[in-house]
Amino acid sequence: MIETGKKIDTDFELDVVKNGEEKTVNFSELLDRPTIVSVYKRNNTSGCDKQNKSLSEHADWFDKKGYNLVAVSKDTCGSHKNYAEKLDINYVLASDRDYKFAKATDSIVEKKMYGNTYEAPSRSAYVIDTDGTVLGIIEKVNTKDHAHELKELIENL
Template sequence: MLEVGTKAPAFTLPDQNGTMVSLSDFAGKKVVLYFYPKDNTSGCTKQACGFAELYPQFEEKGAVVLGVSKDSVASHKKFEETYGLPFTLLSDPELTVIQAYDVWVEKSMYGRKYMGIERSTYLIDEDGVIVKAFGKVRPGDNPKKMLKEI
């Protein structure tokens, strides 16, 4: 995890529509940047739907929500359409941003070790500084917790 108080690494990635999106596009707004392992899996769906449900409240507080995984633009589009997600999903198949935010980690399942995304969320302020950083977040609790942090 990156440290609170550091400048958030800049990035430009394609969203679910193939449009290039940069962190700098949101200067002057709070950004909830969350990293998740995979579209259309139970935990990731629960987390995304939680953010979708609370999205109007994030907007009221002047915040945007950006979800990042290594899934393709097409996968993100299907995920967005299936669940009616009102926020931006960013595709990072080369792991550029995922690694820049230090969320590509060794994981273990059934004794097998592999590399994957640690479900993590950053709150970035209007000046592009990380003000909160949470690792190993629980998908069901994360959206409500982040709303309280803003």
């Protein structure tokens, strides 16, 4: 996993949903101010719903502090649009089917489920400055209290 203080390569494209609109953007375009990127597995699963509900409930606080919020999963933009409506999400949901963000942050890990082993992005969160410098990392997200752990991280930067 990338370390705090290191820069990530921000020159890759992601499909995103913002304010109900789908578009393809260069990741660097999302960094118009410091940005929190929260990685989760998939829409409509218990832990991921808790993680995103926590962010959604506190999105205004992050905005007032000057931070963008981006949540990244492998779900399609069509799924993200429905998910945003369901959970009243007003921040960017990014589709990263090829794990471009996970590769940029060196956060692909081995996972096991039902006896199968596979590689996927870790459930983690990053605070990234406008130039791609990683300001802070939460290596293992607490899904129930995600917003509070991010608030604490930001207050201590």
